[in-house]
Amino acid sequence: MGIFQMTKTVIRNLLGGPATRQYPAVPARTSPLTRGHVAFDPSTCRSCSLCSKRCPCEAIRLDKEAKVWEIDRMRCIACGDCVEGCPFGSLTMEQAYLPPVVEHVVERYTITYVKPEKPAKKPAEESAGA
Amino acid sequence: MPERIIVPFGPQHPVLPEPIHVDLVLEDEKVVEAIPSIGYIHRGLEQLVQKREYTEYVYVAERICGICSFIHALCYSQGIEHIMGVEVPDRARYLRTIWSECSRLHSHLLWLGLFADSMGFENLFMRSWQLRESVLDVLEDTTGGRVIQGTCKVGGVRRDIGQEKLDEMHRALDPFEQNCRDLGDVFLNDDTVKYRLQGLGVITKDEAYDLGAAGPTARGSGVAMDHRETGYAAYGDLGFKPVVETAGDCYARCAVRVKEVYASIDLIRRAIEEMPGGPIDVKVKGTPDGEYFSRAEQPRGEVVHYLKGDGSKHLARARIRTPTLANIPPLVKMLPGAQLADVPVVVLSIDPCISCTER
Numbered sequence: 001m002g003i004f005q006m007t008k009t010v011i012r013n014l015l016g017g018p019a020t021r022q023y024p025a026v027p028a029r030t031s032p033l034t035r036g037h038v039a040f041d042p043s044t045c046r047s048c049s050l051c052s053k054r055c056p057c058e059a060i061r062l063d064k065e066a067k068v069w070e071i072d073r074m075r076c077i078a079c080g081d082c083v084e085g086c087p088f089g090s091l092t093m094e095q096a097y098l099p100p101v102v103e104h105v106v107e108r109y110t111i112t113y114v115k116p117e118k119p120a121k122k123p124a125e126e127s128a129g130a
Numbered sequence: 131m132p133e134r135i136i137v138p139f140g141p142q143h144p145v146l147p148e149p150i151h152v153d154l155v156l157e158d159e160k161v162v163e164a165i166p167s168i169g170y171i172h173r174g175l176e177q178l179v180q181k182r183e184y185t186e187y188v189y190v191a192e193r194i195c196g197i198c199s200f201i202h203a204l205c206y207s208q209g210i211e212h213i214m215g216v217e218v219p220d221r222a223r224y225l226r227t228i229w230s231e232c233s234r235l236h237s238h239l240l241w242l243g244l245f246a247d248s249m250g251f252e253n254l255f256m257r258s259w260q261l262r263e264s265v266l267d268v269l270e271d272t273t274g275g276r277v278i279q280g281t282c283k284v285g286g287v288r289r290d291i292g293q294e295k296l297d298e299m300h301r302a303l304d305p306f307e308q309n310c311r312d313l314g315d316v317f318l319n320d321d322t323v324k325y326r327l328q329g330l331g332v333i334t335k336d337e338a339y340d341l342g343a344a345g346p347t348a349r350g351s352g353v354a355m356d357h358r359e360t361g362y363a364a365y366g367d368l369g370f371k372p373v374v375e376t377a378g379d380c381y382a383r384c385a386v387r388v389k390e391v392y393a394s395i396d397l398i399r400r401a402i403e404e405m406p407g408g409p410i411d412v413k414v415k416g417t418p419d420g421e422y423f424s425r426a427e428q429p430r431g432e433v434v435h436y437l438k439g440d441g442s443k444h445l446a447r448a449r450i451r452t453p454t455l456a457n458i459p460p461l462v463k464m465l466p467g468a469q470l471a472d473v474p475v476v477v478l479s480i481d482p483c484i485s486c487t488e489r
Contacts, residue, residue, distance in 0.1 A: 005320040009257055009312060019260045029267065033274035033289070056186040079189045079280050084288075093274075 034095045035078045038071065042109045045069060045090040051082035067111040074104055132157045137470065141170045145248045145474040148484040152477065156470060164465035166458055172488045179448040184210055184418055184439065185284055187448075191435070194450065195486040196277050197240065198428040200233045202435075202450075203282035208362060209424030209437040210284045216414055220364075220406040222286035227364040227401050229269070229279060229287075230426075231394040236265040236277075237429035238387045238394070239310075241481050242317060245384060248474045249326050254316055261309055268299060286411025300402045307395045314388040327381035331464035331476035334378055341463060344456040345431020346390065347480045350383035352376040357427035368400050380479040387481075390429075417443050428453055430481045452486035 021029070030036070047067065052060040059075035060082060062068070083091045135156050141149035149170040155163035175194055179187055191206040192199045204226055211218060218226075243258030266276045272291050273279040281288045291299075317323055333343070338351035348355050349372060356372035358365045373389040375382035418439030425434050431453025438447040457480040468476050 003321045005316045006253060009316065010253065013253075013257070019256075019263075029270075031271040031274070033272070034270060035274045035280065054186065056182055056189040077189065077193070077278075080274070081186070081189065 028097070030095045032095070035080055036094050036096045037073070037078060037098045038076060038080075038083060039092045039094045040069060040071065040109055041090045041092070042069065042112045044088050045111045045113050046088055046115075047111060047113075048087065050085050050087065051091060054081050054085045056081060061106075069109045069111055071107050072104075073098060073101070073107060134162065139473060139477070143474070146244070146478060146482065148482050150477065150482050150484050152465070152473075154465070154470065154473060159470045161465050161468050161470065161473065164462050166462060168458075168484060168488055170488070171485055175489045176448050176450060179445045181444065183443045184445050185414070187445070188283055189280065192278055192280065192282070194489055195452075195483055197237045197483065198233055198430065198433070198486070199277060200229050200279045200282060201426050201428045201433065203279075204230060204363065205424050205426035205433050205435045206437070207282050207284050208426065209422045209435050210418055210439075211414075212422045212424065213418040213420040213437065213439055214284075214414065214416060216285050216412060218286055219409045219412060221290070221408045222410045223364040223367075224401050224405050225287050225291060225410065226282065227368065228291070228398055229273065229281065230363065231398045231401070232265055232269050233279075234429045235391060235394045235398075236262050236269070237481075238391050239265065241387060241429070241478075242313070242384070242391075245475070245478055246317075248478045249323065251322065254313075257313055261306070261313060264302075264306060268302075271295065272299075283411065285414040286409070288411070290410050296402050296405060300399065303395055303399050303402075307392070310391050310395065314391065317384055317388050323384075324381065326475065327384060328377075328379055330380045330472055331468060331479055332377075332379045333460050333464050335376070337463055338378065338460055341459040342456050343431075343460040344453040345428065345481075346383050346386040347431065347457045347460055349373060350375050350386045351378035355432075357425055357432045360425075362426060364401060365397075367404070368397055370397065380475055383479045417441055418445065430454055430483055430486075431456060433486075450489055452483065452489070454480070454483045454487040457482070458487075 047062060047064045049062045052062045056079065057075050057077050059072045061070045080093050083093045137154045137156055138151065139154050140151040151167045153165040154161050175190055178190055182190060188203050188206055192203040194202045239258050239262035243255045246254035246258060269279060270276045272295060273281045273289060333351050335352040338348050338353050352374060354372050354374045358370045359372060373386050373393055375385050419441035421438040423434055423436050425432055433453060434451040436449040437445055440446040461477065461480050464476050465473065
């Protein structure tokens with residue numbers, strides 16, 4: 001009978017448990033590749049500004065003089081292009097989705113990377129090189 | 131003669147999440163004319179091509195639509211690759227095919243759910259979306275994104291799928307296909323669905339062809355037109371035959387989509403079995419100089435990306451023709467003669483995606 005096609009599914013649904021997750025009591029499903037949000041490490045950033053140049057939605061702004069790195073979370077689309085392009089590993093993609101916000105705030109970091117001083121060349125080496 | 135009244139349908143309505151607006155001219159409860167209007171969510175994404183580098187624009191192209199996102203990125207990348215003469219590695223072509231078919235699967239399952247909802251079949255709606263969730267989980271595991279994958283790039287793909295994950299996907303396909311067949315059985319054979327859909331919104335083969343229908347709307351009327359037949363990505367290696375129904379009514383369009391779900395599962399299975407090894411991308415150097423019409427088959431029909439480069443890192447022009455735009459004239463032809471209560475079902479039967487249409 002054509003009207004009983006759904007019966008098998010209905011019985012299976014009645015016997016089986018709920019198909020949905022009791023979020024937020026049970027955390028949302030993520031995978032190791034999930035693009036949640038971009039995390040920034042100010043101690044390794046060398047202000048090359050590749051991230052802000054690559055960003056397709058202009059969410060990242062870098063002030064080299066003031067050593068300030070900013071990300072506008074409402075513009076960021078978590079595409080991961082900046083993470084891919086960062087030559088110093090300062091940017092990482094975290095799995096967790098950020099909670100919703102009610103006002104527009106730009107996240108600001110002060111870059112703490114200090115360029116290591118070059119060891120002074122020994123006079124003996126200099127003369128050998130010459 | 132009964133008095134004519136105009137009932138505005140949309141842009142916000144309970145059944146469709148898409149802001150399509152149709153002015154329905156009614157005689158009593160019967161539609162005699164339908165006047166569509168769009169333009170509620172235009173975002174200017176084509177213009178943006180002049181401000182973003184051609185490699186970055188893939189991210190924008192992907193966000194034209196939230197459902198066929200991967201295929202937009204694929205179509206754009208193929209266009210740029212053709213202009214620049216880049217040969218994509220075999221493994222990348224196969225991975226693109228798998229993700230394209232996963233996109234098609236989740237799009238069709240989403241549509242089947244919405245369609246059941248428009249008929250008032252809530253249980254079937256829930257069941258379709260439950261199945262769709264397992265496809266989204268696979269997409270998230272392999273690409274990192276549920277609906278916006280972000281894996282396609284000019285010159286190949288960004289991520290590989292490991293052999294372990296491919297085997298896991300292959301094992302999961304059989305139970306998934308069984309569930310889909312149980313679901314498809316209800317759509318194809320249940321009397322409730324048949325009484326509601328058969329003979330509704332009929333469009334003949336000639337009308338569909340003349341009005342330029344695309345995708346399942348055209349195939350439901352017997353026009354065997356599927357761009358996957360041309361063999362882009364790995365479809366040429368895998369072999370593919372379009373799913374065609376001839377009745378041209380809402381039931382036929384539904385049947386095309388149900389059978390395309392089975393066809394997609396089969397394509398994914400064969401792509402996994404025949405997956406070649408090797409690199410997943412090639413380094414792209416230089417800038418595009420030239421123009422090309424890139425075409426690909428989306429769940430809703432054929433999408434066309436016209437791309438024109440002038441030798442700089444920004445493209446000079448992009449023009450995107452999406453399948454829903456092609457399917458609106460057939461929709462206007464389908465609606466006259468339908469009852470007002472059937473309008474949501476008929477409108478949904480073309481699978482309108484207005485965010486694609488307006489870009």
